[in-house]
Amino acid sequence: MRNERMDNAFGRTPEAFTRRIDQTLRNLEEKPMKRFTLRTALAAVLLLALLGSIAYAVVSQGMEWYYSNRFTAYQQYQPEKHEAIMSHMQPVEEQQVQEDDLVHVEVREASWAPEHQTLVILLAAMPQNSEAVELHPAWNLDADGSYVGAENLHLYADDPEVRAEHWLWTDKGFGPVREMMREPEKQLLLFDTMDVRLADAQAGTRLKGDMSSVDCYVNEAGEVVTVIEAHVEQALGEYAALQGGTLRLSVPYTVTHYLDNDQQMHDSRYTKTVTFEIEVK
């Protein structure tokens, strides 16, 4: 099926991509590699165990922890960007949340690094009633794309990997939903968000641009932490200057009840918004 149009689907290799590869290759270090001895392997295992226990002991709630432990690419390859994000980090104090009986959402930290046109928002979501509810990122449901539903199984008879059962990704692994939950008798809710928008004057305008990303995980306290990193095309400073140096932003989020019936699960989904202010210089 090779054809010219598919061949050109992604265009020619961009120069920026080539430059990045060339730079990576130049920076590779040539060191003689020592053969691992049993002693070396044991020392490595002990060190990993120690580091692992330290990592688990840290409650992962903040942006500093996130960029130092979970997403370390900036620290390693773009230290100036890491420094910029860290230096502009601010706690978020002013925020309004729509009434939500099931989930409490709060924006905890933000960082606007104008030198990199990068806005980072860290928010945490937790069940209002943690005795009865367990909350997970919606993205972790069927993250492998293999769920097709019982009614569609016959369409994929040749594919051994398709499933009629939902699987969930948690710190226990990836498997059937109830088996992967911390407490399977609880109600499962799925949390999702990926947008940051301007509130007020340009209400609803999505802050957009390339290099935007969303990361979502469950921390030690059982909170669903979402880090939204947006490479912003708009000149946030100009918007903020009109409002006395602060910017009102909003983050819409959705909550879905996990149910055995997919249609009911879809119908259960609701959307709320948290609105907050940050200082922009």
Added chain:
Amino acid sequence: MMEAGEIRPMEKQTFTELVKQNERKLYRVAMSYTGNVTDAADAVQEALVRAWSRRHTLRDEQLFSTWLMSILINECKTMLRKRRRMLPFAQLPETQLQLPPDADREWADALLHLPEKYRLPLVLYALEGYSVAEVAQITHLPVNTVKTRISRARKQMRQEVMDNAE
């Protein structure tokens, strides 16, 4: 002279030459996962660093391409899992795709709308010219599964392109 306990892995010059020979493949496979140039470059950078550190595991330079592609695919999957970029592509807001100006957007959209399990074998086989056996090796799938997925991908691509044309 080698010291006792040292392994002589692939030299940097050889590694660099082989990577450059595979640069176009690396770009397109990474794009087929990420949909934008910046993320593709991130994934390839991580893959190259990882491949360099594990070059001693490559016994035969003839297998460099399939070996490197395996590493890249793992990096793409890890990156997508850790730094969620987007929902399944069918729900992806158009603004988050970033294609070069000379890209054929209609075909890129059609490719990116395929589920990953079908898209990857098709890209490796039809775009990058790997054999079915090589695709099976890269993706760690049985040969028959690879054949089925390529066939299914072709069918869906034809449908996508026809739908877009209407």
